[in-house]
Amino acid sequence: MRPLPRHIGIWVTSACNQDCVFCGNPYRDNPPADVFDPLPAIMPALREGMILDISGRGEVLLDPRFRDLVALCRRVGCRYSFSTNGIALTPEIHDLILSSPLAVLNVSVNSLNPAAHLALTRRAAMPLVLAHMDALCARPRGFLLTVSMVVTAINYAEMPAFVRWGARHRVDAVRLLPLAPSLPVPADLVPDPAAVAGVLWA
Numbered sequence: 001m002r003p004l005p006r007h008i009g010i011w012v013t014s015a016c017n018q019d020c021v022f023c024g025n026p027y028r029d030n031p032p033a034d035v036f037d038p039l040p041a042i043m044p045a046l047r048e049g050m051i052l053d054i055s056g057r058g059e060v061l062l063d064p065r066f067r068d069l070v071a072l073c074r075r076v077g078c079r080y081s082f083s084t085n086g087i088a089l090t091p092e093i094h095d096l097i098l099s100s101p102l103a104v105l106n107v108s109v110n111s112l113n114p115a116a117h118l119a120l121t122r123r124a125a126m127p128l129v130l131a132h133m134d135a136l137c138a139r140p141r142g143f144l145l146t147v148s149m150v151v152t153a154i155n156y157a158e159m160p161a162f163v164r165w166g167a168r169h170r171v172d173a174v175r176l177l178p179l180a181p182s183l184p185v186p187a188d189l190v191p192d193p194a195a196v197a198g199v200l201w202a
């Protein structure tokens with residue numbers, strides 16, 4: 001018998017509540033109808049000790065099956081991971097995930113500056129995201145928490161402040177991510193590498 005994998009990834013929704021200028025999700029505004037329900041397909045394969053990576057092109061917390069997937073992991077005894085932009089990371093979701101076998105959560109914050117966050121995500125949601133992070137980080141947790149920033153010409157100067165903010169919130173890692181080279185982003189969004197290095201190593 002072939003050994004089962006220890007790590008299974010599934011993609012759920014393509015819908016999103018942000019409109020990031022660097023997004024590579026072609027279905028964000030018109031998510032295709034769900035033609036594939038991943039639950040029946042993965043249920044027989046999931047085993048205790050596995051990790052289920054719940055991801056997708058869009059915002060995972062918008063998928064109504066998110067709770068079902070968490071319940072499935074709890075029932076089977078496997079852990080799970082997911083990433084969110086933080087808008088829907090409400091105290092109710094905190095209760096759900098803090099009492100579940102979550103292994104890793106990444107929150108794509110991208111900027112702590114309201115104007116820069118708005119310019120990058122085209123949603124005036126930064127105060128809400130930060131409030132959600134403050135509330136989550138004030139509670140004891142048993143999972144790894146990472147925060148990420150896609151580094152652009154708009155926000156690169158914030159990198160040191162972003163790292164300090166992550167440290168104050170006792171996150172387990174701060175991820176400074178480059179723009180995906182395969183995406184057609186506007187030229188003025190690409191940061192000057194020398195300027196980025198200057199900020200990083202100042």
Ligand code: SF4
Pocket residue numbers: 016017018019020022023024025028057058059085108
């Ligand atoms: S949060 Fe992710 S999926 Fe949503 S618009 Fe931004 S990059 Fe795209």
